[in-house]
Amino acid sequence: MKVRLLVATATAVLLGTGVPVPAAAGPAAPVPAAPAPVPVARAFVPATGGAAASGVPASGVVPPAPCPKAPAPRVSRPPRPSPPPAVPSERAVGGPALDTAGLVVPPGAARPPAVTAISWLVADLDTGEVLGGCGPHEYGTPASVQKLLLAATMLPRLDPRQVVTVTDEDMDIEPGSSAVGLVAGGRYRIETVWLGLLLQSGNEAANVLARLGGGADGMAGGVRAMNEEAHRLGALQTHAVTPSGLDGRGQFTSAYDLALIARACFADPTFRRYALTETHRVPAQPAQRTKGFEIQNENQLIYRYPGALGGKTGFTDLARHTYVGAAQRNGRRLVVTLLGAEPQPARGWEQGAALLDWGFSVPRGSAVGRLVEPGELTAASAAAPPPALAATGDPRPAAASGPFEDGLIARWPVAVAVATAVALLGAALLWRRRAGRPR
Known part of the structure; x- marks a missing residue:
C-alpha cells in the first residue's frame, strides 16, 4: 500500500511539473483502425531497423535499405533542435506501416525518385490513401509551410471583405x-492579406491574420487556435509557436501531419482560388505615403507543372527547404509534402513535382496507409478515459521539444520545490533548538 502511495505521489509530482512519465502511467490515445485493409506495404528501413521499426509483418519487408537520396552540397546550418520523445501511438496514426524512418511504398510500385528531403509523403487528397513516404512521422521544422495550418484555422473565421x-x-x-x-x-482587405501570405509568404501578413483570428488574446490566441486545429485534424506531431513558421523553440511537424493540413486547405474553395492566383495588386496607402504594387505567386509548380493546384514553399536556415504541392491528373488529386530539402541538384518544388509524377504512376487503390479524417482521433479520445493532462487544455509544452539543456531548465521548479522544503525543515529544527536555550 505504501509503495502504491509513493508511486501515485511521484507520478502526480512529475505530471504537475511537466516531466515525462512512463507510458504505463496513463492510457495512450487510441488510433482508429482503417475502415478497410490496405495492401501489405514494402518498407525500406535503415540498417538499424527491421520489421519492428516498419510496423509491418516480416514477410512484407524487403532487406533493409534507406530512402533514395540525391547528393546535396554541404551547407552551414544551425544545430537541429532535439525533437519531442517519440510517441508510438502518434507514429502509427494512419497505419502501422507508416511507423518507419525509412521508405515505405506499396507492393509492385516503382522506386521513388531520389530527393534531398529528409522526409516526405505522397497522398490522395480525395480518398485519403497514403501512396508512399520516407520517414512520414519523423519530426521536422516547418518554416513557411506552417502558414497552411494558419490558413486551415483562420479561413473559416475571417471575412475576406473586411478591411x-x-x-x-x-x-x-x-x-x-x-x-x-x-x-x-x-x-x-483581409483577402489582400491572405494573398500576401500565400503568394509572397509575408510574415507580417501571418501576424495580422493570427491576431484577428485569435480574439481577445490576439496573436497568442491565434497560435493556440492553430494548435487546437492541428489536434482536431489528427496532426498530433505538430506544434506551432509562431503563426508564420519562423523558427521557434518547440516548433515541429511531420510530413504526414502536413498532408492532413494540406488536405483541409484544399477542401476549401477559397483556398484553392488563392493558391492558383498568379498576381495581385496591393493598394496604395496615401496616409502612409506608400504606392500600390503587384505581388506574384512564388510557387513555381503552378506555372510549370500541368494540372498544378498550388501549395506552399518554405525556408529557414534551420528548417532548410520545405514544400507542399498538389496537382490533378486523370481524375486523381495528389498532394506531396517534404521537409529538410536542399535546393541542389533540384529545388524544393522540383523535388515535389518528381514525387507527384511518381505518385501518379502508383496504381489506384494501392496504399501503405491513410490520412485520418478531421475529428476522428479527437472523437476516439473523447470516448476513452481522459489522460492525466487533459484538464489543462494547453498545447504540448514547447519545453518538451527543446534541447537537453532546455530539459534541465524545464525541471528547475522541481529543484526549487525540493530545496524550499529542505530549507523550511531545517529552519524549523533550528528554531526548536534555539527555543530551548536560555536567553
Whole structure:
C-alpha cells in the first residue's frame, strides 16, 4: 500500500511539473483502425531497423535499405533542435506501416525518385490513401509551410471583405525575413492579406491574420487556435509557436501531419482560388505615403507543372527547404509534402513535382496507409478515459521539444520545490533548538 502511495505521489509530482512519465502511467490515445485493409506495404528501413521499426509483418519487408537520396552540397546550418520523445501511438496514426524512418511504398510500385528531403509523403487528397513516404512521422521544422495550418484555422473565421488596419506589433518580424510589404497603419482587405501570405509568404501578413483570428488574446490566441486545429485534424506531431513558421523553440511537424493540413486547405474553395492566383495588386496607402504594387505567386509548380493546384514553399536556415504541392491528373488529386530539402541538384518544388509524377504512376487503390479524417482521433479520445493532462487544455509544452539543456531548465521548479522544503525543515529544527536555550 505504501509503495502504491509513493508511486501515485511521484507520478502526480512529475505530471504537475511537466516531466515525462512512463507510458504505463496513463492510457495512450487510441488510433482508429482503417475502415478497410490496405495492401501489405514494402518498407525500406535503415540498417538499424527491421520489421519492428516498419510496423509491418516480416514477410512484407524487403532487406533493409534507406530512402533514395540525391547528393546535396554541404551547407552551414544551425544545430537541429532535439525533437519531442517519440510517441508510438502518434507514429502509427494512419497505419502501422507508416511507423518507419525509412521508405515505405506499396507492393509492385516503382522506386521513388531520389530527393534531398529528409522526409516526405505522397497522398490522395480525395480518398485519403497514403501512396508512399520516407520517414512520414519523423519530426521536422516547418518554416513557411506552417502558414497552411494558419490558413486551415483562420479561413473559416475571417471575412475576406473586411478591411483591417495593420498595427506596429504586426510588423514585428525577424529582420530580413519574408514580407509582402504591408505597412503599419495601412488599411487592407483581409483577402489582400491572405494573398500576401500565400503568394509572397509575408510574415507580417501571418501576424495580422493570427491576431484577428485569435480574439481577445490576439496573436497568442491565434497560435493556440492553430494548435487546437492541428489536434482536431489528427496532426498530433505538430506544434506551432509562431503563426508564420519562423523558427521557434518547440516548433515541429511531420510530413504526414502536413498532408492532413494540406488536405483541409484544399477542401476549401477559397483556398484553392488563392493558391492558383498568379498576381495581385496591393493598394496604395496615401496616409502612409506608400504606392500600390503587384505581388506574384512564388510557387513555381503552378506555372510549370500541368494540372498544378498550388501549395506552399518554405525556408529557414534551420528548417532548410520545405514544400507542399498538389496537382490533378486523370481524375486523381495528389498532394506531396517534404521537409529538410536542399535546393541542389533540384529545388524544393522540383523535388515535389518528381514525387507527384511518381505518385501518379502508383496504381489506384494501392496504399501503405491513410490520412485520418478531421475529428476522428479527437472523437476516439473523447470516448476513452481522459489522460492525466487533459484538464489543462494547453498545447504540448514547447519545453518538451527543446534541447537537453532546455530539459534541465524545464525541471528547475522541481529543484526549487525540493530545496524550499529542505530549507523550511531545517529552519524549523533550528528554531526548536534555539527555543530551548536560555536567553
